[in-house]
Each structure stands twice: as structure tokens, then as C-alpha cells.
Amino acid sequence: MTTSIDMVLIVDLVLLTLLCLTALAIMLVRHLFAVVALTGAFSLLSAGLLVTLDAVDVAFTEAAVGAGISTVLMLGTLALTRRREARSPKLSPIGLIIIFFTGATLIYATPDMPKFGAADSPGLVHIVPSYIEGSENDIAVPNIVTAILASYRGYDTLGEVAVIFTAGMGVIILLGRRREDEYGYSEESAAFPLRSLASDDETGKDKS
Amino acid sequence: MFIGATAALLVAMALVLYRAFAGPTLFDRVLSANSFGTKIVLLIGLLGFLTDRPEFLDIALLYALVNFIGTIAILKFFRYRNMGLSSEEIASREDEG
Numbered sequence: 001m002t003t004s005i006d007m008v009l010i011v012d013l014v015l016l017t018l019l020c021l022t023a024l025a026i027m028l029v030r031h032l033f034a035v036v037a038l039t040g041a042f043s044l045l046s047a048g049l050l051v052t053l054d055a056v057d058v059a060f061t062e063a064a065v066g067a068g069i070s071t072v073l074m075l076g077t078l079a080l081t082r083r084r085e086a087r088s089p090k091l092s093p094i095g096l097i098i099i100f101f102t103g104a105t106l107i108y109a110t111p112d113m114p115k116f117g118a119a120d121s122p123g124l125v126h127i128v129p130s131y132i133e134g135s136e137n138d139i140a141v142p143n144i145v146t147a148i149l150a151s152y153r154g155y156d157t158l159g160e161v162a163v164i165f166t167a168g169m170g171v172i173i174l175l176g177r178r179r180e181d182e183y184g185y186s187e188e189s190a191a192f193p194l195r196s197l198a199s200d201d202e203t204g205k206d207k208s
Numbered sequence: 209m210f211i212g213a214t215a216a217l218l219v220a221m222a223l224v225l226y227r228a229f230a231g232p233t234l235f236d237r238v239l240s241a242n243s244f245g246t247k248i249v250l251l252i253g254l255l256g257f258l259t260d261r262p263e264f265l266d267i268a269l270l271y272a273l274v275n276f277i278g279t280i281a282i283l284k285f286f287r288y289r290n291m292g293l294s295s296e297e298i299a300s301r302e303d304e305g
Contacts, residue, residue: 007211007258014218018225025229037228037241040278044248051252056267068274072281079285
């Protein structure tokens with residue numbers, strides 16, 4: 001069992017090293033498609049690290065958003081711009097100082113955090129025990145996670161759902177225009193200024 | 209056995225990353241991006257076995273599906289130079305080509 005724990009530690013170390021190397025490579029490479037490929041690799045690496053931390057759901061979100069959707073969006077942007085990054089004039093020393101200061105502060109703060117998985121970490125002693133003891137009588141749902149999400153934090157979940165619904169509506173309004181044209185009710189576009197703006201942009205792109 | 213496989217996989221990941229960084233042609237980079245995703249999927253499966261929780265295999269399968277979508281997007285970008293074409297536009301470009 002000890003050897004397997006050591007192996008997970010080695011995997012962690014190698015993944016973190018590769019993560020640093022990938023970040024450096026993203027900074028150095030001028031070819032933008034390579035940068036897109038490397039950012040995909042970066043988010044897959046951080047997803048692997050999250051899996052070793054037992055946060056499988058977070059890791060999956062990272063992989064789906066970072067490696068899946070972001071790659072698609074970056075490539076869509078790349079189709080509209082040039083392939084190579086323009087050379088920036090020079091390194092600004094102020095930015096470098098700010099970055100190193102922030103990093104040093106974060107590293108300085110890290111030892112104060114509770115140990116990974118510790119039972120007495122502040123997040124677990126405040127209200128979680130009452131959730132665990134009371135959920136069966138309060139909510140009468142056998143799954144504690146479901147009880148917390150749907151009842152103890154019901155308004156929070158409602159707010160999250162509203163945010164996601166709004167984001168989805170925004171995406172549909174922005175991107176769904178072409179699909180509506182195919183069905184033949186584009187005459188309504190006068191009633192939707194946003195949509196006519198988008199179509200102006202479209203004609204401008206066709207000319208160029 | 210799982211330890212040896214994990215070590216070999218980590219070496220392979222480093223090599224693939226080097227190819228994505230240095231790769232002279234675009235297709236080296238496409239292939240390296242795709243095979244890096246595959247290696248992460250394998251690594252998650254192996255991590256499950258290393259920590260005696262083979263149910264990680266299901267999660268690895270989900271990752272494989274996401275990786276597939278990314279590769280399709282990259283290939284579509286190279287074929288059409290555009291991500292927002294409708295099916296009719298794709299058909300007309302196929303005719304031209």
C-alpha cells in the first residue's frame with residue numbers, strides 16, 4: 001500500500017513539472033496553433049492533478065471546458081486572425097515584480113492551510129456536522145449531498161440554475177440566428193436590434 | 209505492474225508534450241494534442257487501479273468522449289478554416305474543392 005501512495009506522489013510531482021514546462025512553452029511559442037494545442041494539454045494536466053486530489057467532478061469540468069470547449073473557441077478565433085503572435089516590445093519589470101510578489105504571497109500563505117482531507121479543517125467543523133446528523137430527520141432524503149443541494153442550500157441552487165439558464169439564453173440569442181434564417185422567419189430581425197447588428201457584421205466579413 | 213505502466217505513461221506524456229512544443233508541422237501538433245488526451249485518459253484509469261478504486265475507469269471513458277470532440281473541432285478547422293459554417297455552406301465548399 002505504501003508503494004502505491006508513493007507512486008501517486010510521483011505522479012503528482014511529474015504532472016506538476018509538466019504543467020510548469022507547458023506554461024513556459026505557451027509563453028515561448030509564437031505559433032498560435034501550437035499555443036492552442038498546449039493550452040489543451042495544460043488543462044488536461046490540471047485535470048489529471050485534480051483527479052489525484054479525488055476531485056473527479058471538478059477535474060471533469062476542467063477537461064470539458066478547458067480542453068473541449070476552449071479549444072473549439074480558440075480555434076474559431078484563430079480562423080479570424082493571423083497564425084503568428086506579434087512580437088511584444090519588451091518585458092515590463094513592473095509586471096514581473098507584481099507576478100513574483102503575488103506568487104510569493106500565495107506560497108507564504110499555503111502552510112497555514114489545513115492539511116488535505118483533515119477532519120478538523122474549518123470548512124468541516126462549522127455547519128457540516130449538523131447537516132450530517134440532521135438531514136435524515138429534517139429532509140427525509142437518504143443522500144446527504146442531495147439534501148444539502150436541494151434543501152439546505154435550495155435558494156443557492158436556484159440562483160445557480162437561473163445564472164446557467166441566462167447564459168444559455170444569451171448563447172442561443174447570439175449564435176442561433178443562422179438556424180432561424182434557415183427556417184425562414186428572418187423578417188422579424190427589425191424587432192431584434194441585436195440580431196440585425198450581428199447580420200451587419202456578417203456582411204462586412206463577406207466583403208473583406 | 210501498474211507502477212511500471214504509470215512510469216512508462218509519464219515518460220510518454222513528456223515526449224508527446226515535447227512534440228507539441230517543437231513539432232515542425234501542424235500535423236505533429238494535431239497528433240500530439242490528440243494523443244496527449246488519450247494518455248491522460250489512460251493515466252486516470254491507471255490511477256484508479258493504483259489506489260484500488262477501479263471504478264475510475266468510467267470517468268476515463270467520459271474523458272475519452274471529450275477528447276474526441278476536441279479532435280473533431282481541430283480537424284474541422286483545418287478542413288474549412290472556419291468553425292461556424294452551416295451544413296449548406298459545407299456542402300458548397302465540398303463541391304468547389
